[in-house]
Amino acid sequence: MKKxxxxxxxxxxxxxxxTSNAQAQTxxxxxxxxxxxxxxxxxxxxxxxxxxxxxxxxxxxxNTTKTANVVNSLIVTSTKNFDVKVKAxxxxxxxxxxxxxxxVLTIKAATGGSIAGTQNTVVLSTTDQVLxxxxxxxxxxxxxxxxxxxxxxxxxxxxLGKPAGTYxxxxxxxxxxx
Amino acid sequence: MHTPTSNFLAFFLxxxxxxxxxxxxxxxxxxxxFFTGNPGEIVTEPVTLSNTSDTDYVFNVNTKDWEREEDGNxxxxxxxxxxxxxxxxxxTIASSINLPANTTMEIIVTxxxxxxxxxxxxxxxxxxxxxxxxxxxxxxxxxxxxIIALFEFGLHVYYTPVGNNVKSLDIVSMEELTDTASTTKxxxxxxxxxxxxxxxxxxxxxxxxxxxxxxxxxxxxxxSMLPGTKxxxxxxxxxxxxxxxxxxxxxxxxxxxxxxxGEKDFDF
Numbered sequence: 001m002k003k004x005x006x007x008x009x010x011x012x013x014x015x016x017x018x019t020s021n022a023q024a025q026t027x028x029x030x031x032x033x034x035x036x037x038x039x040x041x042x043x044x045x046x047x048x049x050x051x052x053x054x055x056x057x058x059x060x061x062x063n064t065t066k067t068a069n070v071v072n073s074l075i076v077t078s079t080k081n082f083d084v085k086v087k088a089x090x091x092x093x094x095x096x097x098x099x100x101x102x103x104v105l106t107i108k109a110a111t112g113g114s115i116a117g118t119q120n121t122v123v124l125s126t127t128d129q130v131l132x133x134x135x136x137x138x139x140x141x142x143x144x145x146x147x148x149x150x151x152x153x154x155x156x157x158x159x160l161g162k163p164a165g166t167y168x169x170x171x172x173x174x175x176x177x178x
Numbered sequence: 179m180h181t182p183t184s185n186f187l188a189f190f191l192x193x194x195x196x197x198x199x200x201x202x203x204x205x206x207x208x209x210x211x212f213f214t215g216n217p218g219e220i221v222t223e224p225v226t227l228s229n230t231s232d233t234d235y236v237f238n239v240n241t242k243d244w245e246r247e248e249d250g251n252x253x254x255x256x257x258x259x260x261x262x263x264x265x266x267x268x269x270t271i272a273s274s275i276n277l278p279a280n281t282t283m284e285i286i287v288t289x290x291x292x293x294x295x296x297x298x299x300x301x302x303x304x305x306x307x308x309x310x311x312x313x314x315x316x317x318x319x320x321x322x323x324x325i326i327a328l329f330e331f332g333l334h335v336y337y338t339p340v341g342n343n344v345k346s347l348d349i350v351s352m353e354e355l356t357d358t359a360s361t362t363k364x365x366x367x368x369x370x371x372x373x374x375x376x377x378x379x380x381x382x383x384x385x386x387x388x389x390x391x392x393x394x395x396x397x398x399x400x401x402s403m404l405p406g407t408k409x410x411x412x413x414x415x416x417x418x419x420x421x422x423x424x425x426x427x428x429x430x431x432x433x434x435x436x437x438x439x440g441e442k443d444f445d446f
Contacts, residue, residue, distance in 0.1 A: 038207035039207075040204060040205030041203050051325065130251055166324050167323045168323075168325070168326060170325075172308065178402050
C-alpha cells in the first residue's frame with residue numbers, strides 16, 4: 001500500500017511538472033504577408049463574352065440615335081493604377097460579305113460606375129484607344145458603358161440600305177497596369 | 179434575439195460572401211515583369227493566370243511594342259518596330275492558353291537576352307493575354323448590329339541591364355495652362371526621368387495663398403516613367419481659385435526616400 005502511495009505521488013508530481021513545463025513553452029510564429037501585384041476582370045463583367053445588340057426594324061429606328069446602357073461592362077480589381085483601352089478586332093461589322101464600318105459606334109463611360117480616372121469618349125476603330133486613363137487602384141471597381149449609334153450614322157449609307165442581317169464585330173477591352 | 183456577437187458574425191459572413199462573389203473572374207499576377215541579366219543570358223519569370231469562375235477561357239498570347247506619350251498615355255505599335263523593343267526576346271511555351279474553370283496556371287515567360295544587347299539601355303514591350311471568343315458568343319438578333327465584347331490583359335515586360343541602378347526624376351517645369359474655351363484652370367508639372375531605371379512615383383501639388391495662408395492640396399497623381407522620357411502631369415485647380423499662390427510640387431519616388439521638390443509663384 002505504501003509503495004502504491006509513493007508511485008501515485010511520483011506520477012502526480014510528474015504530471016504537474018510536465019504540465020508546468022508545457023505551460024512554460026513559448027511558441028513563436030512569424031506571419032508573412034506577401035503582396036503581389038494583380039489585376040483581375042470579374043466574370044460578371046459584360047465585357048466577357050457579353051453581347052450588345054442594336055436592332056433596326058423600323059424607319060424610326062434608322063432616324064433615331066440609339067444608346068445601349070450596359071451596367072457593369074467591366075468589373076476590375078487592381079493593386080496598381082490602371083488603364084482600360086478599347087479596340088475593334090476588324091474595320092467593319094460584317095454580315096457575310098456586307099460591311100458596316102465600326103466607326104458608327106461610340107463608346108463612353110456612363111455615370112454610375114465606381115472606376116475613376118480620366119474617362120474618354122471613343123469612336124470605335126481598330127486602334128487601341130484610351131477609354132479610362134490612370135484609374136486609381138481598387139477592388140471590384142465597376143464601369144458602366146454607353147454604346148451609341150448616332151442617327152447621323154444610322155440614317156447614312158453606312159447603315160441605311162444595307163442588306164438585312166446581323167452585322168457583328170468583336171470589341172476587346174484591354175486592362176493594363178499604369 | 180440579435181446580440182452584438184451575432185450581428186458581427188452576420189456582418190462578417192456578409193462581407194466574406196461579398197468578397198467571394200467579387201473575386202470570381204480572371205486575374206493576372208504580377209502586372210509587370212522586370213528582367214535583368216547579362217547579354218547572351220536566358221532568364222525566366224513566372225506569371226500566374228487564375229480563373230476563379232465557372233467558365234472555361236482560352237487566351238491568345240501576343241506581343242506589341244509600346245511607348246508613353248508626354249500625357250502618360252501608352253501607345254501600342256507592332257512588335258519589334260520600336261528601337262527599345264524587346265518583343266522578339268520573349269517567348270512562352272504556348273501561343274494559346276486554355277484556362278479551365280477554377281484553375282490557376284503558372285506561365286513561364288522566357289527572355290533570351292541577345293549577345294549584342296545594350297549594357298546601358300532599358301528595353302520594353304507588352305505581352306498580351308487576349309480572350310478568344312467562343313462559338314456561342316454570337317449576336318442574338320436577326321436585323322441589326324451586334325457587338326461581342328471580350329477582354330485582354332497587358333503584361334509589361336522590361337529588361338534592365340545589370341549595371342542600371344540610378345533612380346532619379348527631375349521637375350523641369352511648372353506652368354499654368356490657359357484654355358480660352360474653358361474656365362477651368364490647370365497647372366502642368368513637367369517631369370523628366372534622368373536616371374537609368376523605370377521609375378514609379380507619386381506627384382503631389384499644393385498651393386498656399388501668399389496673403390491668407392490658405393492651403394489647397396490637390397489629389398496626388400501616380401506616374402511610371404522609362405529612363406530618358408518626359409511626362410507632363412496635369413492638375414485641375416478648384417473652381418474660382420483667385421489670387422497669388424505659392425505652388426509646391428513634390429515627387430515621391432517608389433523604393434527610395436528621395437524627394438524632388440519644385441516651387442513656383444502663380445497669380446490666378
